[in-house]
Amino acid sequence: MKWLNFAFMSVNLQTPIDYLKGVGPNRAELLRKELGIHTYQDLINLFPNRYLDRTTYYKINQLQQNSAEVQVIGQIIKFEEVAQKRGKRLVATFQDDTGTMELVWFRGHKWIRENLKRNTPYVVFGKTNWFNGKFSMPHPDMELLKDHEKSLQSAMQPIYPSTEKLTNKGISNRVLIKIIQQLFTETKGQFTETLSPELLENLHLVSKSQALFNVHFPQNQELLTKAQYRLKFEELFYIQLQLILKNLIHKSKIKGLPFHHVGDYFNTFFNTHLPFELTQAQKRVLKEIRTDLGSQAQMNRLLQGDVGSGKTIVAFMSMLMALDNGFQACLMAPTEILSVQHYNGLIEWCNKLNISIKILTGSSNTSERKEIHENLENGQLQILIGTHALLEDTVKFKNLGLAIIDEQHRFGVAQRSKLWHKGPNQNPEKALAQNAVPPHILIMTATPIPRTLAMSVYGDLDISLIDELPPGRQAIKTVHRYDKNRLKVFRFIRDEIEKGRQIYVVYPLIQESEKMDYKDLMDGYASIERDFPKPKYQISIVHGKMKAADKDYEMQRFVKGETQIMVATTVIEVGVNVPNASVMVIESAERFGLSQLHQLRGRVGRGAEQSYCILMTSHKLSNDSKTRLETMVRTNDGFEIAEVDLKLRGPGDIMGTQQSGVLNLKIADLIKDNDILKSARYYAKQILNNDPSLSSPSNKAILNTYRQMAKYRNIWNYIS
Ligand code: ADP
Numbered sequence: 001m002k003w004l005n006f007a008f009m010s011v012n013l014q015t016p017i018d019y020l021k022g023v024g025p026n027r028a029e030l031l032r033k034e035l036g037i038h039t040y041q042d043l044i045n046l047f048p049n050r051y052l053d054r055t056t057y058y059k060i061n062q063l064q065q066n067s068a069e070v071q072v073i074g075q076i077i078k079f080e081e082v083a084q085k086r087g088k089r090l091v092a093t094f095q096d097d098t099g100t101m102e103l104v105w106f107r108g109h110k111w112i113r114e115n116l117k118r119n120t121p122y123v124v125f126g127k128t129n130w131f132n133g134k135f136s137m138p139h140p141d142m143e144l145l146k147d148h149e150k151s152l153q154s155a156m157q158p159i160y161p162s163t164e165k166l167t168n169k170g171i172s173n174r175v176l177i178k179i180i181q182q183l184f185t186e187t188k189g190q191f192t193e194t195l196s197p198e199l200l201e202n203l204h205l206v207s208k209s210q211a212l213f214n215v216h217f218p219q220n221q222e223l224l225t226k227a228q229y230r231l232k233f234e235e236l237f238y239i240q241l242q243l244i245l246k247n248l249i250h251k252s253k254i255k256g257l258p259f260h261h262v263g264d265y266f267n268t269f270f271n272t273h274l275p276f277e278l279t280q281a282q283k284r285v286l287k288e289i290r291t292d293l294g295s296q297a298q299m300n301r302l303l304q305g306d307v308g309s310g311k312t313i314v315a316f317m318s319m320l321m322a323l324d325n326g327f328q329a330c331l332m333a334p335t336e337i338l339s340v341q342h343y344n345g346l347i348e349w350c351n352k353l354n355i356s357i358k359i360l361t362g363s364s365n366t367s368e369r370k371e372i373h374e375n376l377e378n379g380q381l382q383i384l385i386g387t388h389a390l391l392e393d394t395v396k397f398k399n400l401g402l403a404i405i406d407e408q409h410r411f412g413v414a415q416r417s418k419l420w421h422k423g424p425n426q427n428p429e430k431a432l433a434q435n436a437v438p439p440h441i442l443i444m445t446a447t448p449i450p451r452t453l454a455m456s457v458y459g460d461l462d463i464s465l466i467d468e469l470p471p472g473r474q475a476i477k478t479v480h481r482y483d484k485n486r487l488k489v490f491r492f493i494r495d496e497i498e499k500g501r502q503i504y505v506v507y508p509l510i511q512e513s514e515k516m517d518y519k520d521l522m523d524g525y526a527s528i529e530r531d532f533p534k535p536k537y538q539i540s541i542v543h544g545k546m547k548a549a550d551k552d553y554e555m556q557r558f559v560k561g562e563t564q565i566m567v568a569t570t571v572i573e574v575g576v577n578v579p580n581a582s583v584m585v586i587e588s589a590e591r592f593g594l595s596q597l598h599q600l601r602g603r604v605g606r607g608a609e610q611s612y613c614i615l616m617t618s619h620k621l622s623n624d625s626k627t628r629l630e631t632m633v634r635t636n637d638g639f640e641i642a643e644v645d646l647k648l649r650g651p652g653d654i655m656g657t658q659q660s661g662v663l664n665l666k667i668a669d670l671i672k673d674n675d676i677l678k679s680a681r682y683y684a685k686q687i688l689n690n691d692p693s694l695s696s697p698s699n700k701a702i703l704n705t706y707r708q709m710a711k712y713r714n715i716w717n718y719i720s
């Protein structure tokens with residue numbers, strides 16, 4: 001790396017890629033389109049996917065039939081054209097002192113015959129096939145041995161991300177390497193340091209220039225590891241820095257509605273109407289929320305709690321805090337069934353406290369709506385429950401103090417932010433939503449988000465955790481049964497019904513094959529009806545094609561215990577609460593994702609009785625399906641399940657595209673680099689604690705980089 005000693009002359013890394021020697025307008029266009037590379041900076045951050053070890057040379061008699069990439073030194077002794085079904089292939093016999101193999105080309109014969117020399121030592125590189133009793137290497141990478149020995153190429157050859165189009169248009173991996181080498185030549189390998197001297201020293205990190213050089217052209221594995229570590233740390237560090245800064249700015253800038261006191265509603269409920277003793281976790285979370293609401297800043301809190309952990313009462317008691325301070329509150333749930341259930345649960349408590357509460361959903365009729373709108377605006381209505389119908393512009397609150405979103409993963413970020421504008425106006429003269437003081441926001445989710453993801457995606461939110469189930473719950477027993485054992489399963493169901501329990505039978509609903517799913521459901525229903533005949537057995541059925549009122553009717557029959565079996569599609573997945581239901585049968589369980597299976601299972605085990613979850617599948621199972629089923633049988637721990645899910649599906653799928661935008665990582669991997677992430681978060685926090693404005697001279701590099709990033713790649717867009 002002799003050029004590192006040259007005088008520093010900075011090249012602007014924002015220079016368009018077109019200006020790099022060897023690129024030009026056509027290649028630049030391809031790089032932009034195919035790899036999103038617009039500038040020098042983008043190119044330098046195109047990190048190799050993997051590296052090939054080019055330190056080992058194989059003899060032909062050492063080759064193995066495993067089709068790995070190998071390199072061999074030898075000479076071409078003859079060319080031959082062989083006719084095949086369509087066209088011809090060109091075959092060269094390649095020889096070393098231990099034997100011969102074939103090099104094969106299906107295209108470009110003329111050029112090859114004219115340019116490749118016979119009886120001259122070459123290094124060939126590629127994948128070998130075992131074919132007709134011989135090893136052959138199709139379209140090998142070839143270099144004259146004398147050039148190979150001279151070339152500066154590192155021992156470990158980088159393999160860059162590519163696309164078919166790039167390769168077809170002549171931007172091969174080798175060309176990419178050349179272009180990147182050119183970039184190092186033009187910049188003399190000098191890149192502005194982006195981390196502070198303290199960080200480099202404390203964490204024993206290599207410099208930015210060293211890291212970039214070694215990630216592209218590693219001299220050995222050790223230097224590569226150091227380079228990767230540094231770049232991963234840097235990437236995660238700046239994400240954490242931005243998230244934490246956003247959170248700090250939020251707290252200092254966004255004024256919250258002051259909830260000064262805990263009043264009658266809360267105290268009366270707590271002292272006389274509490275239906276059960278709160279768990280320690282519920283109490284702790286309520287305190288955290290109370291602290292937020294009493295502070296000057298707007299609350300923006302995520303409440304995570306596994307299914308059945310008792311989030312609803314925490315939500316209700318938080319609403320009481322709002323009401324005690326003269327504000328209104330609302331609770332938004334993703335489905336009509338769930339809204340109705342919340343409403344039915346909360347109205348009992350509200351009646352005891354003399355609180356007005358209403359529900360608004362897609363099926364509320366005009367006169368109901370009219371009344372709700374009026375009473376919301378004049379402040380007579382204190383609590384509104386509902387689906388995303390709450391987000392409609394016509395829904396205006398007099399003074400909304402707290403908005404709660406249940407099962408947040410069902411809502412997009414846009415919907416979250418819509419609630420922000422439903423707060424009371426600061427300046428009543430200008431009745432503009434922009435003038436509104438945002439209500440406090442509490443987001444509840446039962447989808448356990450692995451810590452690593454939560455840190456990255458919700459780093460801007462404060463997180464509360466209910467990590468304890470109410471007492472007396474027994475762990476749900478989960479088993480996997482094949483379809484052919486159905487009769488046994490039915491017998492088991494009959495016994496449970498005999499004991500007075502209720503049963504869910506759930507069928508998958510996947511939109512693309514809705515018709516088929518519907519048929520499966522109806523066939524299943526018919527067979528259950530046969531085995532569980534009326535009048536002894538009563539069955540409810542709920543699916544997406546039914547009218548809301550019918551769904552509700554069927555649901556209510558089950559809730560009241562009039563039916564023993566509920567046959568349903570996944571509409572019951574979220575939140576539904578029937579404590580007497582103790583068996584969950586999931587049909588075609590292999591078609592469900594892990595988090596969905598866990599959610600469904602969470603519908604049972606809500607009472608004091610032993611509950612069961614039975615996963616029914618056919619015999620044909622993919623490896624992933626097997627892993628999912630085994631995981632479900634092994635554990636009830638939502639976080640463990642979420643970790644497995646993350647490994648199977650990757651973060652993008654779990655968070656939905658909108659929220660995974662921020663996870664568009666170039667080098668770090670949230671699962672594998674968990675420890676680096678923790679360290680990055682730790683240092684980002686520590687630095688901002690000591691120097692919130694990043695104004696100390698030692699943090700200069702960080703401030704500059706941060707500003708630069710804010711200018712060119714604003715991650716805030718993804719997450720607000
Ligand atoms: P989730 O967190 O899944 O929304 P819920 O709020 O629906 O859970 O609560 C699940 C069940 O547990 C409900 O029947 C609720 O009344 C009950 N529950 C909640 N907290 C407690 C507690 N501290 N002690 C006993 N039962 C509780």
Ligand code: MG
Binds near residue numbers: 311575
């Ligand atoms: Mg719930």
